[in-house]
Amino acid sequence: AIEDLVNEIKSKEKNEFKNLLKGLVTKYQSNLNEHKKQIDEQKKQIDEQKKQIDDDVIFVKDIILMTINLLEMKDPYTIDHSKNVAGISLQIANKANLDIDIQILQFAALLHDIGKIGISDYVLNKPIKLSKSEYVMMQQHTILGFEAVKNLSIDKNIKDAILYHHESYDGTGYPYKLKGNDIPVVARLIKIADVYDALTTDRPYRQGFSKKEAFEIIQREKSKYDPELLKVFFKTIE
Template sequence: MKQELYCVFCKLMRELGEKDPLTFHHSNRVTKIAVFFAKELGLSKNERKKLEVGALLHDIGKIKIDGDILNKNGKLTDEEYEQIKKHPLYGFEILENNGLSDEISQLALFHHERWDGKGYPYGLAKEEIPFLSRLLGLADTFEAMTGLRPYRKPFTWKEAYEEIERNTGTQFDPTLAKEFLRWMEKKDFESTVQSVFVR
């Protein structure tokens, strides 16, 4: 990454950490999971680097969301949820305006799209969603399930496995999800990914 873009990246990550520490830590953990999985899939170093930068910044749009909504412990109202759903659009705008590449900006834009077309912000389906965005969406969901949150207990590995299995072909790209499940079945998976959650 060029020096100028590196400075932009650091500035954005600092802003995210100041606005929403929970999302900042979430983004770091999602990135590690996504990059570990990409390596498991045999993706090139160049693809893994784009994924790493995009994953770290995938939730940057949340700096434009009201802090009371981001930090709410209870269930969001429909209106609040509609505000949260704007963060991919905000993120894309922020990254584009700061000179990040389209490939990286699109990771912020498309990480909540679903294989069945029921995601947001555009309701893209199947291969309409860029490959790295599909991979990131899977890592993002896995971290959201198994990561520590102040308002609920994390899923167990078994519960997370079953949830991914249940949503294969609907929320998740079936090929990627099956590869992720195979990865979860490996002996070293839990120790590898558990290290992501050590603070």
């Protein structure tokens, strides 16, 4: 009888232990399911945010393209030129290890001449050399472009490129005659790409120079350019 009692107690303990374990497992499983649900929910939210960001980027790109298209209506040489400048700038930037986001650099290069929208068609498309006063008007495209973007929340590199891409390393540029590294690096970079593409492109008043001739012209005026970036440029485009 004592043996029976001991067995009964043992089996009772066994059952209690079993139930306890069962309860624990069930609880653990429902916790796990709850956790999984939360993760799925977060995943969904992240996917939605990602889509929103993608949509925003597409929107910004479209607005930038529209702006360049508007400029193209005034100055038919702009789109090709802007795209070329973007391509050359990217090539130099990749080799020079610049601390500028590649996408921002592309936008900056595409938009650098946007202020030309504010320049009169007569001056913009004059097939012969500009008079001195017309040249002064033309130079205003840097400031006009900057006026158009200065209060926007776009990256500072884009604003710097628009305002300073005609400054020269030796202080002979415009609009402020800035010198050396006082000129933001994005503008020093775009200046080289800008001049090279302008030289090698046919314009109404002259044929485009060959690559070799353009290199020689730039080399002759090398004091105007950031020496480090110029070195990289010659190596990259060659």
